[in-house]
Amino acid sequence: MAIEFPTYNGVEVAALPPPGYEVDFDNRKQQKWLEHILIFCLMSPLALMALLQRFYTKIILSKGLQVDDFFMLLGWVTAILTQALMLTSISKRLFCSHSFEMPLTDYESYALYSYVTAPIYMMCNGFTKLSLLLFYLQISPQTWFRRAVWVSITVVSLSSLIIVCFMFFGCSPLHKAFRPKTEGRCVNAGIFYMATAASNIVTDVILFVLPIPMVYSLRMPRIQKFGAMMVFGIGSITIGTSVVRLALLPVVLKSPDPSWDGCPADVWTFVEANLFIICGSMPTLRKFFKHLMPRLMGSSGQSSSYRNPASPGPSNSGNMISRLRHKRKSYAQFASDGEENEMQDFSGGDTTKKQRSVTVTTADQSQVPGDNQSDEGAILQTKSFTLQYN
Structure with missing residues (x-):
């Protein structure tokens, strides 16, 4: 037996509008749609350039692509796919629109986009962090450091896999997630969005803190040590974006209008997805710029x-x-x-x-x-x- 939904002016809707609100099904209000487009147009090219720089440095200037580069490529693909799906939904006036201004058929389309996009974004999060952790394995042979990295890889892999599985299989039957008229049960989707943001913060902190003792113990000039710390420090920017998303998500948990109230958090999803790629490609920047501007960058790695x-x-x-x-x-x-051995003057x-x-x-x-x-x-x-x- 199908679940009944209310009607408004003869149109079946997911929810009734608040009293006094004039519904226009053909010209729905949208918020923050321009922010999504601007962030995609500005940050996605930067993410692509960062990825191409990484591949150029690894293929031309180093030993070639390795496993961490493959995971970063998967992260970039899922980041682009996440943003493309959300922008498509925005263009159809689904995302960032009021739920009560959608016919129920359109609300089902919105729910389908959400059902597919959320786990893909979580995959992006997992792939990029696994890429950085696999890179960490290459930068130090110290036993304690490698063990800590492997523990972190296990934590990131399991947390990402569990959240993705619950997002895909959180409803019984599965199509209950995007067909609200179907009888069945679903786990609260808002809880998983909160879990995603919280896990992002925890893993971001791990990625930032993990190399600090190793870098601090290096016997190298202070300017080079500071530069190495900056590379890992800039990567911690994603901690800030995750905190912002986490602060915005509680509004969605009990919201009767998730397509509208969840829009501000979606803006930060765009920012974070691109930062994953940009920050994850930063460790190769020094060698890339040293190749382009050897006099400006100088030499290091003296042995x-x-x-x-x-x-x-x-x-x-x-x-x-x-x-x-x-x-x-x-x-x-x-x-x-x-890198070649360099002589000191x-x-x-x-x-x-x-x-x-x-x-x-x-x-x-x-x-x-x-x-x-x-x-x-x-x-x-x-x-x-x-x-x-x-």
């Missing part, structure tokens, strides 16, 4: 050591290997993707012209394929040259 040829011997070689291992642990987190205090023979021993990792974590993976190369200075 060269200098020794005087007057004191060669096995003990010195052992000390050299030890120093190389130590420096590799300090810098490899941000230079293990194929030195200047003496003597103003007279002098010459001195110097032997440089460098560690070359490029000849040891697949060895990204072993300290013994470095091959020593010795070069001699004459250093002239004033």
Whole structure:
């Protein structure tokens, strides 16, 4: 037996309008539709450029695409799909319109768009965060850090999977979710929207906090350490967007007009979906700009050591290997993707012209394929040259 709905001026509607409201089915009021369009037009190209920059850097300047890049691509696809579905619904005057100004057939269309869009957006959230966590596995061989990353991967995977499944299978029968006249039961959709926003905040905080101890312990110039912290800090912007969405969603929980009251939170969905891609592609920005503007960006990731040829011997070689291992642990987190060893400039205090023979021993990792974590993976190369200075 089908559930009965009220009628207004002979049209079956999902809910009756408030007293005194003049309903116009052909010209429904909409709110914040322009904000959705502007954010999509401004931020989606930025997200695409960030993704292309990431792929260019990985394919041309580094070792090629890896698993984390595949997950970021899936995140971008689901982000675009989420926004495209919502914009299509807005163009049909479904999203951001009053429920009581829709014929019941249109309200069913709105409910169908919501049913499909919400879990796709949650997939976007999960894919992009898994991409960043998989990238974290590549930047440090420290045992505690890798264990923490794997725990975070498990938390993000399970929370995303559970929420997506409940969103898809939260009604019995399934089509009850978008056909309100069908008899059946549904889990409160607002609770899952709240759960999505809350899980976003928790996982965003984890992604921001996780690399801080590792970066803080690095032995590198302060400016480079600050730059590394900024890369991860900018990614924490999504914490703010998740908090805003969470603050806006309680209005929807008990609202008789969800298509209208949920619209402000949907604006932040657009912002957040694009920020997932932009922030997730930031770790490759330094190498990309260093390729475009090498003089401006300068050098980092130094792993060269200098020794005087007057004191060669096995003990010195052992000390050299030890120093190389130590420096590799300090810098490899941000230079293990194929950056060349760079030499540091030195200047003496003597103003007279002098010459001195110097032997440089460098560690070359490029000849040891697949060895990204072993300290013994470095091959020593010795070069001699004459250093002239004033």
